[in-house]
Amino acid sequence: MSQPGAALHLHLAAFAALSSADRKLLDAAVARKVRTIGPRKDIISEGERPRVVNVLLSGWAMRYKQLSDGRRQILSFFIPGDLCDANVFILGQMDHSIGTLTEVTYAEISATDFEHMMECSTRITKALWWSELVTLAVQREWTTNIGQRSAYERLANMFCELLARLHLVGLADGNSFDFPLTQNDLADATGMTAVHVNRTLQQLRRDGLIDLNNRHVTVTDPEGLKAAAQFNPNYLHLDGGVSN
Amino acid sequence: MSQPGAALHLHLAAFAALSSADRKLLDAAVARKVRTIGPRKDIISEGERPRVVNVLLSGWAMRYKQLSDGRRQILSFFIPGDLCDANVFILGQMDHSIGTLTEVTYAEISATDFEHMMECSTRITKALWWSELVTLAVQREWTTNIGQRSAYERLANMFCELLARLHLVGLADGNSFDFPLTQNDLADATGMTAVHVNRTLQQLRRDGLIDLNNRHVTVTDPEGLKAAAQFNPNYLHLDGGVSN
DNA sequence: CTGCGTCACTCACCTATGTTAAGAAATTGA
DNA sequence: TCAATTTCTTAACATAGGTGAGTGACGCAG
Numbered sequence: 001m002s003q004p005g006a007a008l009h010l011h012l013a014a015f016a017a018l019s020s021a022d023r024k025l026l027d028a029a030v031a032r033k034v035r036t037i038g039p040r041k042d043i044i045s046e047g048e049r050p051r052v053v054n055v056l057l058s059g060w061a062m063r064y065k066q067l068s069d070g071r072r073q074i075l076s077f078f079i080p081g082d083l084c085d086a087n088v089f090i091l092g093q094m095d096h097s098i099g100t101l102t103e104v105t106y107a108e109i110s111a112t113d114f115e116h117m118m119e120c121s122t123r124i125t126k127a128l129w130w131s132e133l134v135t136l137a138v139q140r141e142w143t144t145n146i147g148q149r150s151a152y153e154r155l156a157n158m159f160c161e162l163l164a165r166l167h168l169v170g171l172a173d174g175n176s177f178d179f180p181l182t183q184n185d186l187a188d189a190t191g192m193t194a195v196h197v198n199r200t201l202q203q204l205r206r207d208g209l210i211d212l213n214n215r216h217v218t219v220t221d222p223e224g225l226k227a228a229a230q231f232n233p234n235y236l237h238l239d240g241g242v243s244n
Numbered sequence: 245m246s247q248p249g250a251a252l253h254l255h256l257a258a259f260a261a262l263s264s265a266d267r268k269l270l271d272a273a274v275a276r277k278v279r280t281i282g283p284r285k286d287i288i289s290e291g292e293r294p295r296v297v298n299v300l301l302s303g304w305a306m307r308y309k310q311l312s313d314g315r316r317q318i319l320s321f322f323i324p325g326d327l328c329d330a331n332v333f334i335l336g337q338m339d340h341s342i343g344t345l346t347e348v349t350y351a352e353i354s355a356t357d358f359e360h361m362m363e364c365s366t367r368i369t370k371a372l373w374w375s376e377l378v379t380l381a382v383q384r385e386w387t388t389n390i391g392q393r394s395a396y397e398r399l400a401n402m403f404c405e406l407l408a409r410l411h412l413v414g415l416a417d418g419n420s421f422d423f424p425l426t427q428n429d430l431a432d433a434t435g436m437t438a439v440h441v442n443r444t445l446q447q448l449r450r451d452g453l454i455d456l457n458n459r460h461v462t463v464t465d466p467e468g469l470k471a472a473a474q475f476n477p478n479y480l481h482l483d484g485g486v487s488n
Numbered sequence: 489c490t491g492c493g494t495c496a497c498t499c500a501c502c503t504a505t506g507t508t509a510a511g512a513a514a515t516t517g518a
Numbered sequence: 519t520c521a522a523t524t525t526c527t528t529a530a531c532a533t534a535g536g537t538g539a540g541t542g543a544c545g546c547a548g
Contacts, residue, residue, distance in 0.1 A: 142387050150505095192505075195528090198527060394535095436535070439497085
């Protein structure tokens with residue numbers, strides 16, 4: 001990514017074309033405090049008090065919950081441009097953790113900077129609401145995915161979603177993208193076991209839908225994959241919203 | 245409920261004490277357009293364009309997604325006081341449906357009224373953000389519930405959550421509450437089959453944790469139920485938030 | 489008051505997915 | 519560059535939960 005804020009621009013641009021003033025505002029907010037952190041570390045843990053809004057600039061991260069007996073549910077993946085919950089600092093404590101999967105750079109936006117940004121631009125305010133609503137919609141889709149779909153459909157869905165989202169921020173090359181997750185991560189994200197993820201992945205490969213190796217995915221049959229997943233991208237709300 | 249807006253006041257009061265001016269603002273917004281609709285009807289369907297924010301005043305409703313082959317995932321329950329997504333009208337179309345379970349009365353708040361309300365009161369704006377963030381947190385908990393927990397734990401969780409939420413708006417009497425869901429609804433909400441819900445419910449009864457009949461639930465052993473569910477209410481963020 | 493639909497409940501049987509274990513391959517780190 | 523560790527893969531076996539097909543009890547619409 002040539003410029004730190006680029007992924008964020010692209011992310012929000014899915015909702016509305018931003019003015020150059022908007023872009024400057026975002027860049028300023030995102031330049032104030034940039035951090036780098038290694039793979040498999042927590043950015044913030046359950047129980048802590050959120051004080052800032054984080055924006056992922058590069059790398060992959062995840063939101064997850066850990067149960068007392070060690071079971072882990074991965075709740076969402078963060079890719080560059082993603083915001084971790086506008087206005088979280090309203091809440092007293094985190095009900096889940098945010099951890100990195102790869103090395104990550106992210107920007108912290110303070111509560112006051114965040115509020116300032118919203119005061120300065122109605123368009124940004126709306127774009128942030130949009131982003132929040134999409135986060136919610138994605139969480140619902142995951143609930144549906146885990147609740148109703150078979151292992152095969154679930155994984156197919158996951159790849160469809162990631163391809164669409166990575167495309168948006170310029171991180172997919174055609175139907176390929178870098179994919180730093182282990183099968184274990186995939187298991188915890190889809191509510192299945194690593195063994196069964198492995199079996200199911202083999203099946204997806206045998207069916208010629210995807211190619212996954214060396215931490216890289218190529219969707220070899222995009223239409224087939226979408227069909228297998230019954231993938232309907234409406235929940236990503238990439239149609240530009242209503243108020244444009 | 246003596247007064248239409250009462251449940252909404254109680255709902256938001258979990259975050260911040262509202263001033264009487266705030267309460268008046270809310271009451272006015274909620275009085276503008278009140279509708280009544282019978283049980284098992286859609287308030288808005290997937291694909292439609294959301295134009296208003298709905299606030300549930302009485303009865304139970306649900307958010308759900310239907311797959312093309314008929315599978316249905318219930319994504320959340322609405323009880324009185326609940327808002328259906330602040331600012332949804334930003335989105336071009338619904339990615340899920342909202343339907344009633346019982347007869348329901350609800351208020352429609354127009355986009356302009358909604359925005360007006362947020363301009364007039366910072367406290368209300370924050371309370372609405374809080375409500376939105378809690379909705380998200382609940383959705384995450386459901387994802388975790390379905391992804392990681394056994395049938396028994398899942399149902400236990402569901403009852404714990406509902407008891408807590410109904411309490412908040414004055415709709416639980418000690419450890420009892422009216423419960424209009426069928427076992428089929430419960431199945432679609434927890435990602436299991438009705439047969440297995442039935443089996444598991446029997447087990448919860450045999451273990452003396454709950455009593456469910458005649459559309460009425462009594463939690464006979466609250467501590468036992470919480471333990472069985474590994475219930476941690478932190479995700480409901482009933483601690484009053486940070487900015488009070 | 490009756491006939492039809494819905495709902496709770498059961499049973500017998502089945503299968504998708506989990507469990508445990510172990511070796512091969514890849515990656516990391518000293 | 520080799521040892522240690524993590525990840526991928528396979529296999530044999532176990533089980534939670536799904537399927538399909540009922541029965542009886544209500545409740546309500548005609």
